[in-house]
Amino acid sequence: MPGRQLSVVVTRRLPEAVETRMKELFNVTLREDDTQMTADELVDAMGKADVLVSTITDQIDAKLLGRAGERLKLIANYGAGVDNIDVETARQRGILVSNTPGVVTEDTADMVMALILAVTRRMAEGLRVAQSDHWAGWSPTAMMGGRIKGRRLGILGMGRIGQAVARRAAVFGMQVHYHNRRRLRPEIEEELDATYWESLDQMVARVDVLSINCPHTPSTFHLLNARRLKLMKPSAVIVNTSRGEVIDENALTRMLRAGEIAGAGLDVFERGAQINPRLKELPNAILLPHMGSATLEGRIEMGEKVILNIQTFADGHRPPDQVVPAML
Known part of the structure; x- marks a missing residue:
């Protein structure tokens, strides 16, 4: 005009x-x-x-x-x-x-890595212990988490953010796997040293950490439903900085409570700011107020x-x- x-x-x-x-x-x-x-x-x-x-x-x-x-x-x-x-x-x-x-790519990818580290190293639990009046000091067996080097990272959605996560994860020594609507070009796949899985079910069952980086569309609503979540290893963790609707939040909450998934780091939720109250109570879930790009x-x-x-x-x-x- x-x-x-x-x-x-x-x-x-x-x-x-x-x-x-x-x-x-x-x-x-x-x-x-x-x-x-x-x-x-x-x-x-x-x-x-x-x-x-x-x-x-x-x-x-x-x-x-x-x-x-x-x-x-x-x-x-x-x-x-x-x-x-x-x-x-x-x-x-x-x-x-x-x-x-393109603007939020680097900031969101940083947050993905922060959540992976926070969940696997039990940072939120450690923060609560340190701030309480009951911490008695260091112990050889206290607050043991897991090492991320050598773990398999599965990236669901290999767009700009997914690729930025892959680059960061490689620096930490993680093995990068991905599922995407379209397979990446061979030269990009080689640069990222990323293994493509045509079957999401097969990838989910084999990774140690699953990062959700796909948009919310009718085809991705509850893409991580109860059936697919049950394919994950009990020792695996899931991180979501994309859209809450991609995960069946009730199913995830039940599995976290039952120890069927080791932990979750969530920056987005299925119903926006209305987070499942049972999810808030879980020590193995780190919840952030949609601050991945903030x-x-x-x-x-x-x-x-x-x-x-x-x-x-x-x-x-x-x-x-x-x-x-x-x-x-």
């Missing part, structure tokens, strides 16, 4: 540097607090905006888009995942969708990508990170 300043509405608080830059470039309405918008607030925002800057907490489905009116022309999602947006319906209504791919550097880079997408659109061109249904 060259020739006039775009009206932009932002649904959540963003880093100060990002908000300041947006105010310089656009006619922007910022969120005064960091609460999630209600459906009615989202409809109101879409009705008065050329561009909506949404986040993964904003569920923009077909019903909501049907109430959007005619003004909205771009949903610039602040995040790489767009499973919160009905991209097909948006396209049918002439609304473009963009995202921020670095200041990463959040600012995400904002810069959002601004670039909006500015390119304002200049009459296709946003560089436009998402189309065929990509999903």
Whole structure:
């Protein structure tokens, strides 16, 4: 829309540097607090905006888009995942969708390794012991965890983040295995020294650590269901920094309680912030509040990508990170 300043509405608080830059470039309405918008607030925002800057907490489905009116022309999602947006319906209504791919890769991969170490070395349990009044000091047999060198790491989803995890894991001496919708090119597979498994069942049964790095789609919902989780070794651990819906959380909780899986490190949950209370009680589960990509550097880079997408659109061109249904 060259020739006039775009009206932009932002649904959540963003880093100060990002908000300041947006105010310089656009006619922007910022969120005064960091609460999630209600459906009615989202409809109101879409009705008065050329561009909506949404986040993964904003569920923009077909019903909501049907109430959007005619003004909205771009949903610039602040995040790489767009499973919160009905991209097909948006396209049918002439609304473009963009995202921020690639920005969270390194930060999320760091968190995967942090969780692998934290679970296998029982760091959360050790923290509780050290902070209690009952620690009597070092003992040769106390708080024994496991060594990760030599262990088999299974990566479910070998995109940007999965490959970044593979590179880190190799430095720690882990053996890298993976299952992906498409097999990697031979030269990438060789570079990562990664073994491909066409059968997810067979890979799950053989790895010592399983890292979930695939998106949430209809085909990945409960991909790790009770049947598949039961294939894992009792000594294995599972780490999820991707989407909570990929794992059947109730089944995982039951197996962790029964000792059928040794441990879990979870940064995402099936029902968002509504974590299974029984899961919270488990000493062998480390739970984080969706902070895998939460670095200041990463959040600012995400904002810069959002601004670039909006500015390119304002200049009459296709946003560089436009998402189309065929990509999903």
